Amino acid sequence: MLSFIARRIAAGVPLLFVISFVTYTLLSIPDIDVARQLLGQGAPNDLVEAKNKALGLDRPVLVQYVDWLAHALRGDFGTSWFTSENVLVAIQNRVPVTLSLMVGVTLVTAVAAFLLGAWAGVRRGAVDRFVQMFAVAGYALPPFLVTLVLVLVLAVQLGLFPAIGYIGITESFGGWLSTVTLPVLSLSVNAVAGVAQQVRGSVIDVMRQDYVRTLRARGLPPWRIVLRHVLRNASAPALSVLGMQFVGILGSAVLVEQIFGLPGLGSMTVAYTTRGDIPVIMGLVMVTVVLVVVVNLVVDVLIGWLNPKARVA
């Protein structure tokens, strides 16, 4: 198991290099004139050139990349061109926010989707239709509408939650919970719908397996069969989806982060990429890739745990 994990992590390293190169190049191709953006619209050309030189933008892209890489390997990701933040510090500040959302949504999704999906898959009939309809509604509602309604009703009207902002979990657990509850709920509607569908399908498939019939023939109570045997076997595909969603929140949280004024990685990615703040984006990209590799690894390990047949030596 340990060697499996080590091998997977080792396989992630070349990925980091290739992706860092690809994104650096991608980011450098569009000539968005960072210097002029920094200096203001009407800056004279000599100033712009000086600024470009100061930022190192006058060098060939490859040289810029190697320079970035050399610094990054030493743990120096530089500072933002547009806000002067230290990239590492800026990301460190925002990671807890995004991680809170990711973990929160994943937990809520896992619990709710497994309940709903298993319920629908086992009971079928009216329950199934109800869950299906819920899932469809979850897909059909524009996400920002769900978010807006939640904010307006629960935060602005009823005052149950703060409407904006984030409080660190180390600062105050209650504060943290209050600031992440609504964002997590907003993001979960869609996620629960998707995973519940997945769980339902897998549960139905597993329910039709021969061994479930045999377990019934042994006289085991149905709830026991569902909880112990069906759910465990049905959860592997759902876990893959859950893993994908976990990573997907990096992107899909942008909207929620904006409406709740949460300083997360999602809105950071959009804002800084739009401006072309390469040092910050490169830092973000590295964090994202590491996250993807780790999450995929965790999912694979979990699936191996659930399903011995899939276990890798």
Added chain:
Amino acid sequence: MSETAPLSAEPLSTGVSTVRRGGAVRRLLRHPLGLASSAVLAAIVLGVLLAPVLSPQGPEVSSLRDAFAGPRAGHPLGFDSAGRDVLSRLLYGGRNTLSGVLLALAVALALGVPAGLVAGYRGGRFDAASSWIVNLVMALPAMVVLLASRAIVGPTVWVLMVVLGVLVSPNFFRLVRGIVVGVRGELYVDAAKVSGLSDLRIVGRHVLIVVRAPIIILMALVAGIAVGLQAGLEFLGIGSGDLPTWGAMLNEAFKNIQRAPGLLLWPGLALGLTNAALVLFAAALRDVLEDRGATVSPRRRRTPVEPPRSVAGERAELLSVRDLAVSYGSREVVRGVDLDVSAGEIVGLVGESGSGKSQTAFSILGILPEGGRVSRGSVTVRGREIVGLAEREHRALRGDVIAYVPQEPMSNLDPAFTIGSQLVEPIRVKLGLSRAEARAKALDLLRQVEIADPERVFGMYPHEISGGMAQRVLIAGAMSCDPELLIADEPTTALDVMVQAEVLGLLRRLQRSRGLGVLLVTHNLGVVADLCDRVAVMSEGRVVETGPVAQVLHEPRDPYTRRLLDAVLDDAPAREPWTPPADSPGSPGRPDPEDSQDPKDSQKPKDSQDSQEVAR
């Protein structure tokens, strides 16, 4: 944005997803949600295609003086913030939105499917290389790539959709590759190879057909994501520029949410309906392909069970069945079966596949597959009527009064649990023993079924043991709660000839030492001759002949029994590779369920071989 829809290939068990051309479409349209979603999608596509005809004016025609104006003659949906006709923009916007979706799908398909086919079919270096690239693409930070590409190529929705297509193509690759790897080893592909078809033709004729349906499902899901993503990006100000799209309309409405909240309605509805229809379509298609039957509600509907039409003859104490009928909906698959099993007696139940013998066995156990129910008759166990018994009471009989040995050893063990824990669980639940006691009893059982190293097997997983050993384990499981009646459903069919004999010997010894009554369901008359005291012959849901083994085998009275016996005497070779009928390439390995009366058996290719064996 909704990057959250399940993009997984798993829901379809690979290899068995078989579509017959007309069949799937027909079944989809019979599926209520399938019909509804197809109708909605068709209506949307039609409306969008007819945009020039249906629109009151061009989508760009603007008159600011009409901004926010409500519906009026010729403009049924009113005007937007720029004084443009909402209906026109909705229709033309749908064109752009859906064209974008098509573009994304085309790119994803073009990149993912051929590569997945080749990687799955050929394996080797191409597979390794493409899989690595796929991992790379999947780890790319999607938002950064989207924004950067947009900055490079320009702010149009088309760029976004092409990039989206690239980013989701790995999902198609993995789906196709997974299925192809599963199918590659299947017999009919081997057969095609032997018969000298080129790889291209094999891929075209056999493999592509298997992956078609899962691809359609994934396409529907990706389409939903693409629609959602367009809207999400518009919301972030990363939009389509001047091009009307539903996302742009929604965003524009959002910007005027105080002034004219009603503007949200139409684009929101269009997006929501399309998304919902796509999801439902995918779900319905999946249901149809997997025979999940979307709307059956089992165990809920209590249609009264008719009493047996006649209760002939003396009824055995242990198990007595009279005029048993089993129905799926209005279809009767068992039509009046009489059976008796006494303690210490082995009764054979023979017949070819689809004759209803397994259904009879299941109804005695009370474990009919979903949709099936006992519609008529009487079944007594130890003199007690069990037809119409509450599930809880029926369950109480299972395990410690009636036990079950299934046909297929591997698929009847839960792959996620060790042999030991699967044996221990019923012992603890049914007999209430402690963990240690149950463990001791389980080890003892393993010994009794003549497993050499019980301790080691106890800790193993099902995939780590052989089929013969698995069947012994299942027999041990059946014995675990000391039942009085054993129902064995083709207990040796899936095993090698040598192992068959061993297992039958084991069953015989156990039966004798415990004085069990056994109902042995089989199609193998040799087994019946070896093992059984009496035999009942079934055909088309009825018992056509019952009697002592010697009498039935030597002096069959029923013509069907005679035919059955003749077939065995011909002694055809046991098994030969099954090849797909040349005229129906779409149904490899699966006989038409319509021909078979036993819905469960009909799903296993093996049964079709077995039925050939019997029928010969």
Added chain:
Amino acid sequence: MNRPARVPLALVAFLTAASALAGCGGSGGGAAGEGSKTLSIATMTLPQSLDPKDAIGSALPFFQAVYDTLIKREPDGSYSPMLATEWKYDDKRTELTLTLRGDVKFDDGTPFNAAAVKANLERFQKGGGGQARTLADLQEVKVVDDTHVTLVLKQPNPAMLFYLSDAAGLMANPAAFAKGDSLRNSPDGTGPYDLDAGTTTIGTRWEFKRAPKYWGPKLPYDKVAISFFDNETAIVNGLKTGQVNAALLQNTDQQASVTGDAKLKTIKQEFDFQGLLLFDRAGMVTPALRDPRVRQAINYAIDRKTMLDKIRQGQGAVTSQVFGPKAQAFKPELDTYYPYDPAKAKQLVKDAGKEGFTLKLPRVSAIVSDALAASLQSDLAAAGIKLEWENVDQGTAVKRIFRDRGFSGMVMNMGQSPIDWVVVGELVLPGTFNMFGYTDDTVKDLLPKIQVKDAKDARADLQALNEHLVKDAWFVPFYRMTYLHVSDGSVTIKPQDGMAVPSIYNYAPARQG
């Protein structure tokens, strides 16, 4: 069927628990608790750094917290002493002498004196920041003695005092200049607050705490927090829940959602105008624009009133001039100089012989809404002008417009400075928005007269200039836009004349009652 009830119940229980917990623990969310005397301001402007040389006008409050300016600008736009107590021009208006306070020290004990002013001004001028060009006319800074300094100008600049009350006037500790980029994140000034590095997250929330030994009058708040948001929806929600105390709302739809809320207090201000700035009066990109009749036609073709009503929900005032009401050049009658007259517009284009010419403009969707884009297109089409929008992102827009000079004009929102010379500098003198350097005889004649006088004294010339710009159709202004300063009710806000955002000094606790 007891299961379906359980899920929602659990949800409700969770929500209740979460909100209850929030009630006991969540005071750190930026809400100004009773008596905590924290002012929480929301902004949509991101400062590039807190180094004065990077300062720009819209980010000024960030800097005002930590730095003082040489001259203070009062809410009504008048100048009052700050680090400089007196200022005086010589007769030729090329030498400006400042008298400085002698009792001010930076935190490390470095005295604030004439040498510090010289160091700051020279650094700002050569620092390559966005506002560096405001000191382009500065030739030399002469240190007279510790408390007196003379600014020698290349030519008279009537906006110089304004600049010294703005970014160029921010005074940082010269001792920090040697320490590389340290000022960017560790500002070091004599201002009323210090940046609280422990609670500040650069890029999202800056917190300032009262400087213990501030030389000047105490501001009413112990702490000031400025939070950055990228959309007004979040700001409005924050105002409604009291998590934000004060903010500026530009979007009319957001303004509408605020005016319905009785708890919130609002003050209107007109500062920005929206219009089409034509750079290409020489016809370098679009030859047709060389003809004033064509430019006039554009002015006649657009329906300002309807645009204001529909696009800005009536919040503002139509105008045909680029000078604002506070400027000396402003003439009320010029607001309505160009009525909506499509027939005349068409005739003018026809007279000029330019029917059907194509005008290509960049479209940044954040500024040019769908409604604006579509209505301009159809209005101009009616006059025989084909308007083509080219979609550009904010990033590429700057490059395409200002470096490549690829367009003849652009639609933008622009502040109307009460300082006439600032407006002249931005719009009339060759430079930023006159990138092709166009001028004409009337302008050449008027500018020297205006330049050497105080704006008040040059009023007649300024008005003549304004009138010429309007009649010769240098620009196509649409309307002045009403912005809304909103507070959650706990703060009174004084709008700052000449700036869209209020100065940090303009906030005070509202009297409860």
